[in-house]
Amino acid sequence: MAAAGWLALPAAAWATICFLLPLAILFATSFQSGDGAPFGVFARIFGDSYYRDVIANTVVYASVVTFACLAIGYPFALALVRLPGWLQALGMIAILLPLTASAIVKTFGWTILLRTTGLVNKLLMAIGAIDAPIRILFTLPGLYLGTINMLLPFMILPIFAVMRRIDPTLLDAAATLRSGPVDRFLRVTLPLSLPGAFAGFSIVFSLASSAYVIPTLLIGERHKVLSKVIAHNFLVANDPALGAGLAVVLLIFCTSMIALAARFGRARKES
Amino acid sequence: MARVFIVLGRFWALLVIVFLLAPIFVTVAVSFSPSAVFDFPVDRLSTRWYERLSRQSSFWEALGTSAWIASVSTLLAVALATPAAIAIATRAIPGARTLAGLLTSPLMMPGLVVGIAFLQAFRAVGLRDAQTCLVIAHVIITLPYIVRTLLASLHLFDFSLIDAARTLGSTWPGAVAKVLLPALFPAVVTGSAFAFLASFDNYSISLFLVDVTARTLPIQVLNYLETGADPTIAAISTILLCFTVLALLLADRIVGVRRLDLG
Amino acid sequence: MTQATSKTRRSFLAQTAAGASLALAAPALAQVRRKELIIGGPAGMTDVLKEDVFPSFERKYGCRVLFDGSSSLENLKKMQAVKDRPQFSVVLMDDPVMIVAQDEKLIEKIDPKNIPNIGAIVQNAIVRDGWWLSYKWPRASIAYNSKNLPGGTPSWAMLWDPKYKGKVMIPSVRATQIPFILAAAAHLETGKPIAEAQYDINAAFKKLATIRSNLLLIYNGSAQVANLIETGEATLGAGMFSSYTLWRKRAGAPVDLGYPQEGSFAMPSGIAKVAKAPEPELADAFISETLGAEYQKVWADKLYDTPTNPSVTLPPEVAAASTLTVIDWGFVAQNRNEWMSRFDREIAI
Numbered sequence: 001m002a003a004a005g006w007l008a009l010p011a012a013a014w015a016t017i018c019f020l021l022p023l024a025i026l027f028a029t030s031f032q033s034g035d036g037a038p039f040g041v042f043a044r045i046f047g048d049s050y051y052r053d054v055i056a057n058t059v060v061y062a063s064v065v066t067f068a069c070l071a072i073g074y075p076f077a078l079a080l081v082r083l084p085g086w087l088q089a090l091g092m093i094a095i096l097l098p099l100t101a102s103a104i105v106k107t108f109g110w111t112i113l114l115r116t117t118g119l120v121n122k123l124l125m126a127i128g129a130i131d132a133p134i135r136i137l138f139t140l141p142g143l144y145l146g147t148i149n150m151l152l153p154f155m156i157l158p159i160f161a162v163m164r165r166i167d168p169t170l171l172d173a174a175a176t177l178r179s180g181p182v183d184r185f186l187r188v189t190l191p192l193s194l195p196g197a198f199a200g201f202s203i204v205f206s207l208a209s210s211a212y213v214i215p216t217l218l219i220g221e222r223h224k225v226l227s228k229v230i231a232h233n234f235l236v237a238n239d240p241a242l243g244a245g246l247a248v249v250l251l252i253f254c255t256s257m258i259a260l261a262a263r264f265g266r267a268r269k270e271s
Numbered sequence: 272m273a274r275v276f277i278v279l280g281r282f283w284a285l286l287v288i289v290f291l292l293a294p295i296f297v298t299v300a301v302s303f304s305p306s307a308v309f310d311f312p313v314d315r316l317s318t319r320w321y322e323r324l325s326r327q328s329s330f331w332e333a334l335g336t337s338a339w340i341a342s343v344s345t346l347l348a349v350a351l352a353t354p355a356a357i358a359i360a361t362r363a364i365p366g367a368r369t370l371a372g373l374l375t376s377p378l379m380m381p382g383l384v385v386g387i388a389f390l391q392a393f394r395a396v397g398l399r400d401a402q403t404c405l406v407i408a409h410v411i412i413t414l415p416y417i418v419r420t421l422l423a424s425l426h427l428f429d430f431s432l433i434d435a436a437r438t439l440g441s442t443w444p445g446a447v448a449k450v451l452l453p454a455l456f457p458a459v460v461t462g463s464a465f466a467f468l469a470s471f472d473n474y475s476i477s478l479f480l481v482d483v484t485a486r487t488l489p490i491q492v493l494n495y496l497e498t499g500a501d502p503t504i505a506a507i508s509t510i511l512l513c514f515t516v517l518a519l520l521l522a523d524r525i526v527g528v529r530r531l532d533l534g
Numbered sequence: 535m536t537q538a539t540s541k542t543r544r545s546f547l548a549q550t551a552a553g554a555s556l557a558l559a560a561p562a563l564a565q566v567r568r569k570e571l572i573i574g575g576p577a578g579m580t581d582v583l584k585e586d587v588f589p590s591f592e593r594k595y596g597c598r599v600l601f602d603g604s605s606s607l608e609n610l611k612k613m614q615a616v617k618d619r620p621q622f623s624v625v626l627m628d629d630p631v632m633i634v635a636q637d638e639k640l641i642e643k644i645d646p647k648n649i650p651n652i653g654a655i656v657q658n659a660i661v662r663d664g665w666w667l668s669y670k671w672p673r674a675s676i677a678y679n680s681k682n683l684p685g686g687t688p689s690w691a692m693l694w695d696p697k698y699k700g701k702v703m704i705p706s707v708r709a710t711q712i713p714f715i716l717a718a719a720a721h722l723e724t725g726k727p728i729a730e731a732q733y734d735i736n737a738a739f740k741k742l743a744t745i746r747s748n749l750l751l752i753y754n755g756s757a758q759v760a761n762l763i764e765t766g767e768a769t770l771g772a773g774m775f776s777s778y779t780l781w782r783k784r785a786g787a788p789v790d791l792g793y794p795q796e797g798s799f800a801m802p803s804g805i806a807k808v809a810k811a812p813e814p815e816l817a818d819a820f821i822s823e824t825l826g827a828e829y830q831k832v833w834a835d836k837l838y839d840t841p842t843n844p845s846v847t848l849p850p851e852v853a854a855a856s857t858l859t860v861i862d863w864g865f866v867a868q869n870r871n872e873w874m875s876r877f878d879r880e881i882a883i
Contacts, residue, residue: 004363004443007354008370011414014351015373019411022392023385050879076287079280087284093519094288097295099468100515102489104496105508108761109294109301112311115767119293135700137767138751152291154465158423161461165427181273195426199419206378206415212475221706221752221882227381234387235607236708237871238634247384254379255372307785308764329580387611394615478608482621483572483600494577494603496757499781500764 030244041245051229055249058226062209062257065147066155069204072148073155074197078189080156081163095153095160103150107217110146111137120145143219150214151207155200162196163189198265202258209254226250295512302505309500320506330507333491340402340487341470344409345463351410352417353459357451359418360425371422375415382475385412390479401485408476413466420465424458569597571816574612575626577603578756578778579837586832591823597816606631606710613640613808620808623817628710629802629863630870632666641666641806648818651825651843658860659842666806669824670833671840673791673855674714675798677774679763680783680790687792690718693772694745701769702748703759707877711773713861714799716742716873718772721796728797728859735869742881752882763789775801777837780851793854800840800858 031041045051080091098106113119114136121133136142166189174184212227226246233243297311304310305317324330355374359367377385389408398404428451436446474489481490492504575583580603588599602609606627613620617640625641635641644664646652652660652667659668676687693702705711713732720731720738731737750768753759756778762768764787779791805824811817823829830841838851840858 004354004358004361006358008358008364008367011351011355011374011418012370014410015377015414018407019377019385020373022388023380025392025395026384026388029391072287075280075283079284082277082280083284087281091284091288093516094291096464096468096519097512097515098291099465099472100511101295101298101508102472102492103474104489104492105298105504106294108309108500108504109297111758111761111767112297112301112309112765113293115765117767149290149294152287157461157465158420161420161458162423162427164457165424181276192427195423199423202375203378203416203419206375210379210381212381212383216754217758220754221878222749224878224882227383230381231383232708232874234384235611237874239871243384247380250381251376251379255376307782307787309761310765390611390615399616399621478604479611481602481604482612483602490604494580496755497576497578497603497778498581499778499785500757500761501785501787 026240027244027248030240033241041241042249044242045245045249051246054224054226054229054246055253057224058209058250059253061143061147061215061223061225062205062254064144065151065208066201066205068144068148069152069155070197070201073152073200074159074193077156077159077163077193077196078185080160095156098150099153103213104217106150107146107214110142110149110218114142114145138219138222140219140223143215143223146218147208147211147214151204154203154207158199158203159193159196162199163193166192194265198261201261205257205261206254209250209257298505299509299512301502302509304502304505307499307501309502309505320502321510324503324506324510327495327503329486329491330488330495330503333486333488334507336402336485337471337488340405340409340485341467344406344413344470345466347406347410348413348417348466349459349463352414352421352462353455356418356421356425357447360422360428361430371418374418377411378415382412382473383478386476386479389476393480401480401482404480405477405485405487408480409470409473412473412476413470416465416469417459417462420458420462421455424455428454569813569816570600571597571624571813571820572600572602572622573624573626573820574602574604574609574622576605579603579626582832582836586836587824587829590828591820594823595816595819597813599820610634610640614638618810620810620812622808623811623813624805624820625808626669626803626805629661629666629668629804630710630867632661632802632804632806633863633867635806636662636665639809642809642811644807644821645818648815649822649825651822654827654845655825655842656844661802661804662864666804667821667825668800668803668842669805669821670803670830670837670842671800671858671860672775672777672803672837673798673840673852673858674711674773674775674801675794676792677759677763677771677779677789678792679766679769679788681788682766682769686790687770687794690772690794690796691722692794693718693770694722694741694748696748698769699748700750702745703751703753703762703768703771704745704749705773706752706754707874707882709754709773710801711775711799712873712877713863713866714859715772717799717859717861718794718796719745732859732861733865735873739876739880746881746883760787760789776851777839780838797857797859798855800860802861802863803839 080088083091116133116135120136124130125133170188171184174188179187210227212231215223215225216228226249230243230246230250233239233246300313301309301311302320303316303318304313305315305319352374355370358364359371364370389404393404432450433446436450437443441449472489474493477487477490481487492507495504580601583601588601592599602622609625609627610631613622613625613635627635632641644667646664655667661668676690676693678687692698704715716735716738717728717732719741720726720734721728723737723741724731724734726734751762756774759771759774760778760782763771764782774791776791779789782789805821807814807817807821825843827843827845830843830846833839834841834846834848834852838849840852840855
């Protein structure tokens with residue numbers, strides 16, 4: 001099977017020459033423009049409580065969004081595979097349609113839903129959760145609600161794609177062994193669907209931690225995440241060294257979280 | 272017991288569907304508003320913004336450009352990602368995990384940084400044609416979706432089937448084509464749908480690569496907003512939604528959505 | 535490699551292939567050049583330029599004008615990337631970005647000999663001895679919901695009024711308009727005239743820190759601000775300007791631009807010739823024409839921006855504004871990074 005190694009060559013070459021190289025050049029020239037070694041930049045980043053806060057904001061934002069998407073999306077995918085035909089089709093449309101509309105337009109929609117006289121406030125009042133309209137727009141809850149809404153399809157689709165391929169005979173086999181639904185889920189469905197959950201996790205986590213448009217439109221300047229501070233340094237403050245340093249921090253943070261999730265997934269699969 | 276889970280599951284599915292469609296519903300309603308304000312609820316229906324849209328040739332040009340760029344980059348990305356994912360999943364190459372990391376890392380970089388890196392690199396080698404630049408860049412940003420979905424699907428694939436096919440006399444490529452590719456097909460479709468839509472909605476990378484000869488739809492929407500936030504952008508979104516529904520129905524007619532396994 | 539606009543799919547595929555082989559060899563594709571003038575500028579100007587300016591210019595000079603609309607900062611990045619062989623001949627950008635472009639020699643000094651209309655504009659529209667020109671001054675003040683606030687915005691102090699808690703929006707420190715807010719804040723804090731108060735930054739930040747409980751949003755784009763005001767979710771949008779707000783008013787949206795007693799500000803809409811510009815004569819001609827009475831009237835009538843050519847008769851919306859304060863952009867440029875860091879840490883939290 002080692003003969004298949006060359007299969008990876010075109011993609012590897014494309015990614016190296018068209019992505020890695022431009023990025024490396026950008027970072028190299030950025031660090032050169034800064035005063036001193038790249039380490040100076042990292043000392044500046046971690047020595048300043050402002051940047052530490054920005055990093056913490058990003059970690060919290062990306063983690064909350066990703067785990068919320070997992071918590072909402074996994075049971076949804078599970079339910080969806082068991083739905084009868086037309087309901088499943090409706091579910092598919094509900095996942096794919098929002099991806100067609102641009103994030104900018106969806107933000108305008110959310111602005112309307114979240115405002116003081118909006119549907120969300122009316123709903124909360126109707127169920128008695130609040131007595132008077134509260135401000136959700138441009139607050140953290142509003143940011144989370146909107147982001148989860150826009151990234152959820154990226155979690156559901158990979159999980160659903162894998163769940164559909166789980167052989168129903170396996171579940172039947174488990175059923176004939178008299179295991180209950182919970183047991184069947186834990187022994188068959190969950191371990192087999194983990195790769196899908198991992199794919200969704202890494203896509204959503206990457207998108208959330210590098211998101212720029214969504215937080216800019218949903219909360220504005222008062223909640224700083226890495227991508228905004230990075231863009232600021234490259235575009236406005238003309239401090240590419242700092243921008244590149246922060247981008248490296250973001251990349252390391254993101255890859256390590258995804259590696260951690262992969263390790264967890266493998267451990268579960270082997271157990 | 273099992274019945275309880277099924278009822279709960281359906282209830283949850285319904286809630287999530289409503290949640291996912293909420294902003295879309297607002298957008299569609301606003302597009303039929305007679306008012307110049309992007310607002311909701313809408314008291315009367317009007318096609319005013321569709322009429323306005325029909326006169327805005329720049330939207331249609333941008334739509335064409337976006338569809339073209341998304342199609343070409345998705346096809347290229349599928350062609351690159353499928354063999355690479357197979358090589359990674361079979362551990363046929365050293366550093367498979369590193370390669371998977373490389374191919375999926377473009378998602379982890381803020382788009383504006385990648386956009387600036389592309390702009391500098393392309394111009395440094397004298398590449399100035401906007402469409403070419405956009406395609407090269409969009410292949411990079413669509414690769415992660417396809418690679419991730421394929422790797423997840425390959426996890427479930429029983430590679431002993433290939434060996435079985437080979438003992439039955441198939442060559443390795445023959446066995447892959449007969450056994451592996453059909454099993455991968457649903458994941459390719461899912462990954463491509465993702466990739467196409469991600470390219471179609473990309474804003475922060477395209478921003479630096481568009482020029483007077485090629486402008487993508489998200490950039491056009493953004494530029495239009497600079498002249499006024501009226502329901503025109505809701506109208507163009509609604510038209511795109513209709514295209515998507517049509518495409519899904521068509522796919523259902525031809526192959527049957529459930530058999531096609533769009534998920 | 536200025537591309538002709540019509541392109542077949544096949545030639546595109548060929549180019550994609552060339553791109554795939556990475557264009558490392560930078561193939562010198564044969565090219566046919568038409569007499570084309572490419573202009574970079576703000577996206578919001580696209581419609582007016584294409585409808586009311588380019589057609590008559592193209593007829594008069596027998597050329598074709600193409601417009602690349604994006605924000606000043608993106609245009610700057612694009613210019614930096616093609617510094618040696620620029621695509622644009624003329625750029626329309628805000629002064630803060632023009633200053634960077636001048637420092638990096640991306641633009642060249644205007645030669646008054648080639649700009650016959652330069653004598654027609656007021657003296658302080660000729661910036662930095664003529665490195666670039668203010669071809670118009672959009673008026674910036676406070677946008678408001680005209681249904682909820684029939685009295686308008688008589689004073690900048692309204693932004694601080696507790697009555698408007700959670701209803702006020704101010705621009706990001708990265709936006710061109712931020713010096714207006716700082717100058718108004720310093721004026722309210724110290725009582726100095728605005729032109730003088732703009733240099734008292736400590737007073738400005740002290741006053742601005744007290745606006746925080748009133749803030750709904752620190753914004754990055756006009757569209758969102760306009761929408762929030764039009765729907766009544768917000769009441770006041772500081773730093774909004776005429777060519778956006780009054781357009782929305784004309785479209786029927788319940789929004790208007792106030793005339794605070796302390797005064798309004800001039801947005802720095804600059805026009806400059808790109809260094810090593812292709813079609814330099816056409817570039818000069820275009821710059822000169824933007825200052826002439828014909829197009830100056832377009833700026834006033836269609837954009838509601840104040841012309842810098844005083845010979846133009848003004849529509850009432852423009853005439854109603856008393857003199858506009860022109861900010862000292864050189865001072866802003868010197869201190870901007872410090873202000874940004876301060877704003878991010880003291881205000882935008």
